[in-house]
Amino acid sequence: MSDSAGGCAEPLPPVTEAGAEALVRGICFKTGPPRLLGVEVEWLVHELRDPRLPVSPERLEAAYAALRAVPLRSALTIEPGGQLELSSPPAASLMECVGTVSADLDAVRAVLREDGLVLAGFGHDPWHRPRRFLREPRYDAMEACLDRTGPAGRAMMCASASVQVCVDAGYEERGPLGHVRRWWLAHQLGAVLVAVFANSPAADDRPTGWLSTRQLRWAQIGTGRAGAPVLDADPRDAWARHVLDAPVMCVRRDGGPWDVPRGLTFREWIRSGAPGPPTRDDLDYHATTLFPPVRPRGHLELRMIDAQPGDDGWIVPLAVVAALFDDPEATETAYRAVKPLAERAHGRPAPHNPLWRDAARAGPADPELREVAACCFAAALRALPRLGAATEVVDAVGTYRDRYVARGRCPADDLLDELHTTAGGTRPHPPHPYGKDAPS
Numbered sequence: 001m002s003d004s005a006g007g008c009a010e011p012l013p014p015v016t017e018a019g020a021e022a023l024v025r026g027i028c029f030k031t032g033p034p035r036l037l038g039v040e041v042e043w044l045v046h047e048l049r050d051p052r053l054p055v056s057p058e059r060l061e062a063a064y065a066a067l068r069a070v071p072l073r074s075a076l077t078i079e080p081g082g083q084l085e086l087s088s089p090p091a092a093s094l095m096e097c098v099g100t101v102s103a104d105l106d107a108v109r110a111v112l113r114e115d116g117l118v119l120a121g122f123g124h125d126p127w128h129r130p131r132r133f134l135r136e137p138r139y140d141a142m143e144a145c146l147d148r149t150g151p152a153g154r155a156m157m158c159a160s161a162s163v164q165v166c167v168d169a170g171y172e173e174r175g176p177l178g179h180v181r182r183w184w185l186a187h188q189l190g191a192v193l194v195a196v197f198a199n200s201p202a203a204d205d206r207p208t209g210w211l212s213t214r215q216l217r218w219a220q221i222g223t224g225r226a227g228a229p230v231l232d233a234d235p236r237d238a239w240a241r242h243v244l245d246a247p248v249m250c251v252r253r254d255g256g257p258w259d260v261p262r263g264l265t266f267r268e269w270i271r272s273g274a275p276g277p278p279t280r281d282d283l284d285y286h287a288t289t290l291f292p293p294v295r296p297r298g299h300l301e302l303r304m305i306d307a308q309p310g311d312d313g314w315i316v317p318l319a320v321v322a323a324l325f326d327d328p329e330a331t332e333t334a335y336r337a338v339k340p341l342a343e344r345a346h347g348r349p350a351p352h353n354p355l356w357r358d359a360a361r362a363g364p365a366d367p368e369l370r371e372v373a374a375c376c377f378a379a380a381l382r383a384l385p386r387l388g389a390a391t392e393v394v395d396a397v398g399t400y401r402d403r404y405v406a407r408g409r410c411p412a413d414d415l416l417d418e419l420h421t422t423a424g425g426t427r428p429h430p431p432h433p434y435g436k437d438a439p440s
Contacts, residue, residue: 014277017244017270023283024240028296031172031179034326036090036299037097038166041105041314042307043084043119044159045112051120052127052205055082060133063115070111074104080142081158082133084108084119090166094322094387098315105311121313123161123200123214123306126415130158141250141258142289145225148262152220155203156291160214161307163197163314165321166299176331183235185331186294187228187350188338189324189376190304194351195359195366196373196405197317199306201412202419211412214306215360218291219351225249226291228349239296244270249289251275252282293350304351309411316400319393320380327383337375341368363410370408377401 015023045060047053060082067076067084074086086104091097105119112118130151132139139157146153170179198211210216218226229242244267251259259275266286269278278286295301305317324334344355351360364370377397384394404410 012279012281014273015270015280015283017267020244020266020270020280020283021240023280024243024287025236027298028239029169029179029183029236030298031169034168034170034177036092036168037094037318037322037326038088038090038299039097039101039314039318040085040087040162040164040166040301041101042079042161042163044122044125044161044307045082045084045117046120048113048116048118051118054128054131055117057082057133059115059117063112063117066111066115067108070107072104072107073100076108078134079157079161080132080134080139081130083158083161094319094384094389094393097318098390098393101314102312109311121161121199121307121309122415123198123212124155124203124217125159126200126202126419127205128159129204130154132158137252137258138250141260144260145249146221149222149225150220152217155217156214156221156226159203160200160217162214162303163305163308163317165302165305165318166297167302167321167325168299169296176328176335177326180235181331181335182300182325183294183296184231185325185335185338186300186302187231188342188345189334190293190302190350191341191345191355191359192338192369192373192376193302193317193321194304194306194356195363195369196377196410197305197308198360198363199308199411199415201416205419207416207419210361211363211410212306212360215304215351215356218293219357219360221291223349223352225289226293227352228292228294230349232347235296242292243283243287243290246286246290248286252285293356306411309414312396313411315393316397319384319389319397320377323380323383323387323389324376327386330379330383333379334376337372337379341372344368363412364405365408370405373405374401377405 045055047055064078074088077085079085086101088097088101109119170177170182194212194215200214201207201211203213224246229238245265248261248264248266248269293304295303302321308314323330325331341355345353350356358366359369364373381397
């Protein structure tokens with residue numbers, strides 16, 4: 001949600017309907033050999049001494065002011081609820097990406113620790129209700145728009161965090177690494193990633209009944225804002241139609257609050273020209289207000305993975321996705337493994353289909369999802385040495401498989417165990433993914 005600063009550019013010529021579709025098709029899939037990898041890690045920021053205590057906006061602002069003076073290779077951004085995000089630069093290898101982000105996280109944690117704060121890896125805040133931290137026209141308009149569909153939008157904006165993995169779109173030609181195959185695989189494998197990395201089973205200190213409450217909130221926002229296009233069409237054409245037929249979140253203004261139209265698609269805005277004909281800049285901005293599970297931005301941005309526990313928990317989904325998308329043998333194995341799952345989607349786009357709902361609710365306790373996850377993890381473990389992964393990364397993926405996948409569990413189950421213990425009368429040490437920062 002931090003794709004644009006939200007400023008208005010100099011006036012540009014109006015964009016036509018055909019021109020808009022051509023622009024989207026031209027920039028969404030840039031094909032070529034898969035060479036680059038990236039990750040965006042979002043974190044909740046909690047009190048180190050007791051994560052159930054609220055962190056005041058003044059303390060967050062002071063901590064973030066200190067962080068802005070720290071030299072980082074990753075881009076540091078703040079989300080509407082005060083979540084912290086690091087976005088890696090494009091990396092030429094998995095280990096380059098891991099090394100860059102790990103070093104930046106160490107620097108960030110050191111600054112936060114001085115203020116008694118800590119990064120917490122949960123897909124949805126288990127204790128605190130959504131609260132706006134940033135007060136900007138973009139987020140005022142976003143809140144007003146999303147409020148029309150219920151409270152899920154505020155939870156998504158202010159109480160959720162994720163691990164987003166970015167991979168190249170792939171070759172123009174068909175085959176395991178072709179862009180058509182990778183686009184399809186991202187949406188079918190996405191349900192498996194939701195299930196096996198589910199880590200958001202609670203809100204308001206109570207279980208929600210879903211292992212990935214974060215994914216539930218995204219689905220509740222609606223198909224136009226947070227849905228994927230159909231998969232039975234050319235990816236470029238399908239995405240271009242999806243962008244133009246999606247509702248406009250807001251119309252930016254130089255002064256005063258931004259307009260929040262009701263039920264106006266970008267295509268209709270072009271045809272009507274009101275309020276004022278849209279430009280290419282408006283089209284670019286409109287695309288940043290869509291939150292599909294897989295966003296094509298020249299590369300593919302996989303957005304469905306919950307934030308993970310532990311200092312280095314984010315490395316496991318990064319490594320698994322890198323292996324399954326960039327190693328031809330692992331890609332073919334994953335494709336064959338997830339293919340039967342497509343029937344459970346009933347032809348409906350993600351995440352608004354039965355397959356994705358089952359993944360978010362049951363996680364790897366679902367027998368078929370568990371079986372596919374086991375197959376994909378095995379393929380990833382075979383592929384990682386071929387991608388130059390260090391022993392500690394391979395071991396981390398293997399440990400995760402043994403602890404969770406092989407047992408039909410996910411990190412959400414650990415938090416549920418702790419919540420049930422607390423409800424039974426024994427308050428345990430808060431089950432926080434603080435790693436080295438854990439209070440003694």
